[in-house]
Amino acid sequence: MFSKACEYGIRAVIYIAANSNEGRRVSLKAIAKHIDSPEAFTAKILQILVRHNIINSVRGINGGFEIEKQNLDVILLADIVKAIDGDQIYKRCGLGLHACSEAHPCPVHYQFVTIKNGLRTLLETTNLKTLALEVNSGLSFLKI
Amino acid sequence: MFSKACEYGIRAVIYIAANSNEGRRVSLKAIAKHIDSPEAFTAKILQILVRHNIINSVRGINGGFEIEKQNLDVILLADIVKAIDGDQIYKRCGLGLHACSEAHPCPVHYQFVTIKNGLRTLLETTNLKTLALEVNSGLSFLKI
DNA sequence: TTAAATTGAGATAATTTTATCTTAATTAAA
DNA sequence: TTTAATTAAGATAAAATTATCTCAATTTAA
Ligand code: SF4
Ligand code: SF4
Numbered sequence: 001m002f003s004k005a006c007e008y009g010i011r012a013v014i015y016i017a018a019n020s021n022e023g024r025r026v027s028l029k030a031i032a033k034h035i036d037s038p039e040a041f042t043a044k045i046l047q048i049l050v051r052h053n054i055i056n057s058v059r060g061i062n063g064g065f066e067i068e069k070q071n072l073d074v075i076l077l078a079d080i081v082k083a084i085d086g087d088q089i090y091k092r093c094g095l096g097l098h099a100c101s102e103a104h105p106c107p108v109h110y111q112f113v114t115i116k117n118g119l120r121t122l123l124e125t126t127n128l129k130t131l132a133l134e135v136n137s138g139l140s141f142l143k144i
Numbered sequence: 145m146f147s148k149a150c151e152y153g154i155r156a157v158i159y160i161a162a163n164s165n166e167g168r169r170v171s172l173k174a175i176a177k178h179i180d181s182p183e184a185f186t187a188k189i190l191q192i193l194v195r196h197n198i199i200n201s202v203r204g205i206n207g208g209f210e211i212e213k214q215n216l217d218v219i220l221l222a223d224i225v226k227a228i229d230g231d232q233i234y235k236r237c238g239l240g241l242h243a244c245s246e247a248h249p250c251p252v253h254y255q256f257v258t259i260k261n262g263l264r265t266l267l268e269t270t271n272l273k274t275l276a277l278e279v280n281s282g283l284s285f286l287k288i
Numbered sequence: 289t290t291a292a293a294t295t296g297a298g299a300t301a302a303t304t305t306t307a308t309c310t311t312a313a314t315t316a317a318a
Numbered sequence: 319t320t321t322a323a324t325t326a327a328g329a330t331a332a333a334a335t336t337a338t339c340t341c342a343a344t345t346t347a348a
Contacts, residue, residue, distance in 0.1 A: 001145070001233070001236070001238055002238075002239075002240070003305075003306090004240070004305080004306065005305080005306075007239060007240030008240075010239050010240075011239065011240070011241070027323090027324070027325090028324080028325070029324090038306080038307055038308080039307095039308090040307060040308050040309075041306060041307045041308075043325075043326085044306095044307085044327095046325085047325085047326065047327080050325090050326090057324095057325060057326085058314090058315080058324085058325080059313070059314040059315055059323090059324055059325045059326080060313095060314050060315025060316055060317095060322095060323065060324050060325080061314095061315060061316045061317065061322065061323045061324060062315080062316065062317090062323080062324080063314080063315065063316090063323075063324045063325060064324075064325085065325090077252070089145070092145070094145055094146075095151060095154050095155065096146070096148070096151030096152075096154075096155070097155070106275065106278055107270060107274050107275060107278050108221070108266055108270055108275075111262070111265075111266040112266070114262060115259055115262045115263055115266065118255070118258060118259045118262065119259055121255075122252055122255040122256070122259065126251060126252055130251050131250065131251060131252075134250055134251050147335075147336090148335080148336065149335080149336075171293090171294070171295090172294080172295070173294090182336080182337055182338080183337095183338090184337060184338050184339075185336060185337050185338075187295075187296085188297095188336095188337085190295085191295085191296065191297080194295090194296090201294095201295060201296085202294085202295080202344090202345080203293090203294055203295045203296080203343070203344040203345055204292095204293065204294050204295080204343095204344050204345025204346055205292065205293045205294060205344095205345060205346040205347065206293080206294080206345080206346065206347090207293075207294045207295060207344080207345065207346090208294075208295085209295090
């Protein structure tokens with residue numbers, strides 16, 4: 001569904017969001033440990049997310065990553081996926097073709113459209129606040 | 145969604161099915177040309193499909209690939225995907241986690257379940273006959 | 289029987305993705 | 319001001335995926 005980089009990115013952002021929601025900034029080391037991801041690779045992904053203004057970074061002692069609390073409800077899962085994998089997941093043809101589409105739909109075209117719309121809706125309606133609250137309430141677990 | 149190998153595989157099988165449906169065996173060269181795929185790589189993918197008894201191959205002059213006509217309605221898109229990519233596409237967690245699942249579902253869990261069930265249904269209910277007929281009737285196009 | 293046309297299989301190469309390493313820049317505390 | 323703790327950035331490496339090449343095996347036709 002998503003690339004590994006994107007999965008790490010989603011998990012990292014959820015972890016950062018859950019902590020930002022409670023006023024804590026978290027370090028790369030803590031993030032990688034909690035989401036069970038390779039530290040250096042995770043750093044690269046976080047850099048992408050910083051450049052896309054999805055998360056903020058602070059260097060130096062007591063530095064780390066955080067998300068402004070007022071942004072927790074406006075940042076969507078779709079923003080993370082788009083920043084890392086692009087938005088072709090739910091735009092491309094399911095069979096990898098290019099030109100047929102609506103004009104000459106194959107037998108599975110509309111089923112694929114439905115599936116991709118479902119995915120788009122999921123990504124575009126789920127904000128970080130929702131996910132952060134879930135983690136804060138102890139109901140979901142990011143690691144393993 | 146699927147790997148490139150899997151996309152080529154699906155397109156190749158549909159092309160073979162459409163021709164087998166009309167009693168024609170097709171060569172690797174013809175397949176690669178019609179589905180617009182790299183010939184040698186396509187050969188590797190076809191080998192996998194032969195080993196999985198999804199298609200038959202015949203060597204030598206006038207050889208090529210074919211599917212027994214009576215199998216066209218029993219072979220499903222799911223069989224191709226499973227042979228090439230495995231069945232984790234609709235089994236894995238959408239966020240790449242491992243153990244949470246039903247016991248402690250995150251806010252998007254059931255939406256992912258729905259999406260993956262839709263994909264499974266699509267793959268497990270679409271047989272080659274359906275796709276072949278569509279191609280034979282000129283309604284869908286495999287190349288570009 | 290020989291030659292030509294095919295697929296099969298294994299080795300190799302190219303590309304992309306994933307991952308790591310090294311050094312620089314920044315920040316805060318000692 | 320110096321040092322330690324952090325992220326940033328670029329180079330490099332490892333692994334996976336995609337793609338190609340070479341030769342063997344098979345089949346049919348000449
Ligand atoms: S008609 Fe079928 S092959 Fe064409 S874009 Fe739609 S799903 Fe893909
Ligand atoms: S609860 Fe969420 S993270 Fe866990 S398996 Fe389900 S979708 Fe994945």
